[in-house]
Amino acid sequence: MAYNVQVADGGYLGWKLLERTLDSQKQVFSKSAEIQRSRDYFVENISKVEAAEDLVGNYKLLSVALRAFGLDDDINNKYFIRKVLEADPDDESSLINKLPDKRYEQLNAAFKLWSAPAPEGTTTTVDSKAISDMYVTRSFEKNIGERHQEIEISLNAQRELKTLAEVDLSQKSKWYQIVGSKPLRKVFEGAFGLSSHFANLPIDRQVSELRSRTERLMGSSDIDQFSDSAKLDHLLKYYLIRNQAAQSASMSRYSSALAILSNRG
Known part of the structure; x- marks a missing residue:
């Protein structure tokens, strides 16, 4: 049985409870069989991806990749995600520079699949540990969000606003x-x-x-x-x-x- 993160009845009191137990609950959650299987599969197989079509064509890899960036809802939008991955970030007119939601830009940057496929025998360097760690974090938040979306949204904001505050913009x-x-x-x-x-x-x-x-x-x-x-x-x-x-x-x-x-x- 999957571990359900405890946040009482949600709301502000649930948020304060989670603050006190966050580290211990996340540790237990990360050890659940489903999370470990998905994470291990991603780490072991992402090096085989040489082009955007390889990633969108593998449901297990794609589901981890999208969740890591909070884009679960796009799991069936394979054509769109492929175009996002293939968009050249250095081209101001490309799709990735027109989308207001910067999570797509982060996805594009993480996998670096906009260039031609790597020569045979070589692979594109992807930080599989960082992405799989984010997958665990987002899955933890998603588990809460299935019952108390306001706490999932707050956890996301706690992370994203701190990051945005430190960006040079x-x-x-x-x-x-x-x-x-x-x-x-x-x-x-x-x-x-x-x-x-x-x-x-x-x-x-x-x-x-x-x-x-x-x-x-x-x-x-x-x-x-x-x-x-x-x-x-x-x-x-x-x-x-x-x-x-x-x-x-x-x-x-x-x-x-x-x-x-x-x-x-």
Whole structure:
């Protein structure tokens, strides 16, 4: 039986429980048979991949690769993923430089399959350990997300925002990356109580509004502040508590509707 990560009833209290038990639970989870089999298969066989078609044609390898970068939903989009892998990152007009979600760029960079196939007898160097480690991390988060998506999203943000804070880019570029990332934008939209209609606004307006609200909440709109764990925890606390309040309100409305229907019956 697969190990289910314990986060109580989710929400902010579940998040605090996970903080105290993260290392021990992740260690147990990483030793589960399914995770070990997938990880070992990837490490042993990724060196045989010489072209993008080799990777997308092997379901076991592709599933590990996509999960490592949080792209599980693309497992059946093989043509698209092949084009992502084959796109030349040095060509400004290529697909990889047009996609707002930078996870595809990271996938492209990790496998380096945009060039011609390597000569026979040689292989493209892939950091199989780093990718398989990320597979375990994302699988751990996915296990939680099947029951409490808000904690999976928070774990992703904890990692990705720290990384983004340390990248040498302009603040505007960093904000565009956040808006282009579905998991990250959910954190900011949730923390500020923004409705689903917010995503329909022009991109520049979304960036401007998120920066303004972040400055009011955090005292600064700079993404670099999230290299400070205390600042990041403050943002995630707002997201988790607002998310839980919204879920409670939704359940309350659902219960009221059931009561009305029962009375009518």
